[in-house]
Amino acid sequence: MEHPLTRRELARLITRIENGERGAQDALNALYPHSGRARIIGVTGAPGSGKSTLVAEMTRVLREQANPPRVAIVAVDPSSPFSGGAILGDRIRMRDLYGDPGVFIRSMASRGALGGIAAATADVVTVLDAGGFEVILIETVGAGQLEVDVARIAQTVIVVEAPGAGDEVQAVKAGILEIADIIVVNKADREGVAQTVSALKMALDIAPAGAGHHGAQADNEPVQSDAYHWQAPILKVSALNREGIPDVLAALQHHAEMLAASGEGERRRRKRVEADIQARLRELLLQHALHALTNSDYQRVLAAADQRTLHPAEAARRLLQSLNL
Numbered sequence: 001m002e003h004p005l006t007r008r009e010l011a012r013l014i015t016r017i018e019n020g021e022r023g024a025q026d027a028l029n030a031l032y033p034h035s036g037r038a039r040i041i042g043v044t045g046a047p048g049s050g051k052s053t054l055v056a057e058m059t060r061v062l063r064e065q066a067n068p069p070r071v072a073i074v075a076v077d078p079s080s081p082f083s084g085g086a087i088l089g090d091r092i093r094m095r096d097l098y099g100d101p102g103v104f105i106r107s108m109a110s111r112g113a114l115g116g117i118a119a120a121t122a123d124v125v126t127v128l129d130a131g132g133f134e135v136i137l138i139e140t141v142g143a144g145q146l147e148v149d150v151a152r153i154a155q156t157v158i159v160v161e162a163p164g165a166g167d168e169v170q171a172v173k174a175g176i177l178e179i180a181d182i183i184v185v186n187k188a189d190r191e192g193v194a195q196t197v198s199a200l201k202m203a204l205d206i207a208p209a210g211a212g213h214h215g216a217q218a219d220n221e222p223v224q225s226d227a228y229h230w231q232a233p234i235l236k237v238s239a240l241n242r243e244g245i246p247d248v249l250a251a252l253q254h255h256a257e258m259l260a261a262s263g264e265g266e267r268r269r270r271k272r273v274e275a276d277i278q279a280r281l282r283e284l285l286l287q288h289a290l291h292a293l294t295n296s297d298y299q300r301v302l303a304a305a306d307q308r309t310l311h312p313a314e315a316a317r318r319l320l321q322s323l324n325l
Contacts, residue, residue, distance in 0.1 A: 042154030
């Protein structure tokens with residue numbers, strides 16, 4: 001960009017995007033051609049696994065490199081039950097990074113969005129990407145099985161587990177390990193780390209590799225590129241003690257190189273764009289349908305479904321028919 005946005009301008013634009021204010025889409029339209037260069041990394045996992053500490057330490061080590069990249073952190077917080085805004089716990093935990101002009105931290109309220117990702121997260125990532133940040137870390141809420149939507153935005157997904165939490169089997173059931181490119185067993189200074197690593201290795205053998213990974217999957221399209229052969233490494237880390245962070249960054253670099261060399265990165269990028277368009281199209285079609293339906297027709301069908309004289313699927317079909325699309 002000829003005139004990169006200042007930090008204050010970035011913050012204001014992100015707020016406008018989150019609130020759906022007028023002019024936000026025009027700004028996104030102008031910024032989008034300047035995006036697509038950042039390395040986007042998702043960090044997900046169960047609450048209490050130490051995601052925030054891991055993200056903070058990864059950022060710290062990146063910024064200590066000889067040619068440090070500019071790093072942006074998007075921390076998707078649970079919405080406050082009182083204000084609807086972000087609780088901002090991640091900002092508190094990452095406060096030591098605020099003095100670094102090469103780091104930008106933004107907490108976003110999930111506002112009930114499924115998948116642990118706020119609805120505007122993809123657009124915020126576009127703004128930060130176009131704003132010149134070379135690494136963007138997305139830390140998700142930590143809501144268990146709903147975390148998989150992070151794979152629709154990130155190029156590489158880190159799944160964080162903690163020893164003794166008993167989440168390994170649940171992670172398989174929830175499909176979390178299916179989106180993992182790198183698995184980090186954090187708090188590795190605790191007892192039970194060997195058992196957790198062993199359980200995760202067994203879980204990886206069970207989980208279908210790449211199933212549903214990084215976007216919608218067409219029926220006639222291979223799950224991944226033939227040249228892409230990647231087994232998610234399981235790394236033992238103690239982020240609080242600043243141990244094992246270089247191994248995580250090395251694995252990220254290795255995965256980026258594999259994505260580029262195999263063509264899998266390009267395929268995933270196209271699938272992410274397609275999934276994004278489809279998600280937005282569904283939302284626009286729903287808004288259009290609700291606007292076009294007369295309130296009396298909608299209320300009549302809603303009442304019939306509520307009285308259990310009409311199945312919700314049939315109710316939706318009749319409403320769609322009434323639109324004459």
